[in-house]
Amino acid sequence: MDAGITAIYGRIPFEAAAELAPAETLGDIFTIASDERKVFLGLGSVRFPMPPDEAASSFAPGTAVRHEDDYIVCIVGGRHRYFPGNLREASGAELQRIAADTIGGWPDNAGAVIRAGDADSFFPVEMYTSVPCTLDNPTNVTLLGDAIHSMTPTLGRGANVAMRDGALLGRALKRAAKGEADLSAALAAYEKNMLAYGFAVVREAAKIGEQRMAQNPLPA
Incomplete structure (x- = not known):
């Protein structure tokens, strides 16, 4: 079922985030702030002990994995009504702007963090949830996850x-x-x-x- 929530996800280069975001978000704790609308900004660090391409070369030779630098994942989300209805048609740069504008009334650094992100990395998500049910007639096919x-x-x-x-x-x-x-x-x-x-x-x-x-x- 529709959970009623829209979110915009993106990536912020770690070095850029380190200059703008609270120090707590640079560690291993996912940090969330919200306002009276229950619109939220989530920030969480992704730190690679070894660059993914080097790890693939060492542990799975021949596996094609692109290089990735450390980054901060950012999420701006809230009720559908706080976002335009055509997000799937928007470019990454447009989504980045919408995300920053959605928290435009917050302290300046909040929007600055979003604007420091990689524009091509931004994408929209409409959140859904399952509804508890039963599986009354087991067969040789089942479900997980x-x-x-x-x-x-x-x-x-x-x-x-x-x-x-x-x-x-x-x-x-x-x-x-x-x-x-x-x-x-x-x-x-x-x-x-x-x-x-x-x-x-x-x-x-x-x-x-x-x-x-x-x-x-x-x-x-």
Whole structure:
């Protein structure tokens, strides 16, 4: 379902951000500020222990990975009504300007951080969330990750939950392959557990999303 939230994402070169952004955003803590509209600015550092292309050359020779310098990811988001309706048609530079203008009433450095970004990196996102449901008739096809329990990023836990799904599903398939469980029974057990913890996080993310960015509530 539509979460009611639009966001514009972009990248700010680390050196530029270091001159404009609060020091806290340059570490390993994702930092969010918001106003009375619940329009928010999120900043988080991406620091590579080794440049991605060098890491690929060392650990996966032949893999084509482009060079990336350290950067700060920035997100400006809020209710759809605070953004133009044709963002998918806008260029990166236009999106950068819209993001800065959306927080135009904030202290000057907030907009300056956005304007210091790489214009080509800006892109729009309309946020959606899954609605808790059941899987009542297990088959030999199942679901994991965002295919079943997508959520808004308020908790930053979507990827972790997807990895938990993968580990749990892998163990279920291993039991079936070894003849320790029927495939349908193994998948049914996986789905029961996955739906319980997965949708618990969806509900928590929606609750926090309502508080922090005026996300649409889940159906009762």
